[in-house]
Amino acid sequence: MSDRIEIDSDTWVLVLTGAGVSAESGIPTFRASPDGLWENHKIEDVASPEGFAADPSLVWRFYSERRAKAKTVDPNPGHHALRALEEKLGDRFLLATQNVDGLHGRAGSKRVVEIHGSLFKTRCAFCERDPFDDDVVYADNEVPGCGSCAERGEFGVLRPHIVWFGEMLDPRDLHRISRFMSNAPKLLFIAAGTSGAVYPAAGFVNNARRFGAHTVLINADPADNGSQFHRWIQGKSGSVLPELFHVR
């Protein structure tokens, strides 16, 4: 690539990734389907608290299928390039991902904020117990109960630790991202593989600009918030990211 991004010793790099970064690993993006369905389901049926209340076994089947799929795929060169950049920058790097597939972690990235949760974590829909690691692919029609609730003689149902439509992101995650932006002497903001359709992540570019960031979008297609970026590199993240950075 001719115009690489130079990263000097004052520069801090905040990266936001979306489903496009995992596309080359074989995980379909969200807005790939023209009829707006996810794997043949209406979004609100499988990714909202109301959908879960109406049919928890459908929601668990959907996320169990996604767990099973995510286990069979591997990180691609885009994930590995971000891990390599973090190894060079250390605490001057932060990765916020909208992806719940765990592929950044499996590539070795450490400074990762999974702002939309994780496919491989579960929590109770009723009690305040902490989310816990869980890679179980539940059987059809199985809705796991909460053991902590049961110990207290109460009824509780487990749910995926995913931020659904209508739910708030964890304020601690947003705070970590804001603090990184505000502490950076010189900020570079990269968004990769995201359509810029879902807030608050789609607004990170504007927040970053308020902190004086240079902003670059790497995306295969135009993004809804594309006009907010200084530069758009049209292409696949698995090809663009490994060639993009030159750390001085």
Ligand code: OAD
């Ligand atoms: P989308 O499916 O909305 O957008 C993926 C973007 O990646 C599209 O603009 C594609 O053009 C682009 N793309 C596809 N393949 C690519 C590749 N190989 N390299 C680079 N770009 C590529 O996914 P997100 O923006 O991640 O939220 O969607 C945001 C959120 O919407 C998701 O996290 C999910 C969904 O609602 C929750 O589940 C809470």
